[in-house]
Amino acid sequence: MGKPIHQDEVDGIASLVWENVFVSGYKTYMLAYFTKSGLQGGTYYFLTYDMDQLMKCYTEMKQELRGRYGPTDYFRDIYRELREYECLWELSGNYVHLKTNTRRDEPVMIFYLSPELAKIILGDKPMTAKK
Numbered sequence: 441m442g443k444p445i446h447q448d449e450v451d452g453i454a455s456l457v458w459e460n461v462f463v464s465g466y467k468t469y470m471l472a473y474f475t476k477s478g479l480q481g482g483t484y485y486f487l488t489y490d491m492d493q494l495m496k497c498y499t500e501m502k503q504e505l506r507g508r509y510g511p512t513d514y515f516r517d518i519y520r521e522l523r524e525y526e527c528l529w530e531l532s533g534n535y536v537h538l539k540t541n542t543r544r545d546e547p548v549m550i551f552y553l554s555p556e557l558a559k560i561i562l563g564d565k566p567m568t569a570k571k
Contacts, residue, residue: 534553
């Protein structure tokens with residue numbers, strides 16, 4: 441991946457950013473989050489250039505993650521209207537979250553949180569998408 445384009449540290453969590461990382465054929469920005477214990481999470485921000493490509497990307501990533509992690513009860517289903525879409529897989533304290541918000545012009549994002557990072561960020565609150 442080469443050298444990160446940006447590095448930052450806040451409250452003991454170091455984040456590194458890479459550009460031009462390809463995931464399932466889509467160009468992304470990739471962030472990795474580290475604590476003293478090592479890698480604790482990451483985020484992919486998918487670069488799409490219009491609403492059709494964004495919706496296609498979201499749908500393909502949802503199918504790929506569902507194939508990998510199985511169905512989830514935590515989701516906001518996809519419709520062809522401007523709104524927020526998300527799916528969440530909770531895997532033994534690990535979280536994989538797929539999200540976009542077309543009302544706010546947010547990109548498709550996939551992020552992973554380890555149990556340690558989830559505890560730091562969320563405290564005791566569970567991370568859930570609405571059913």
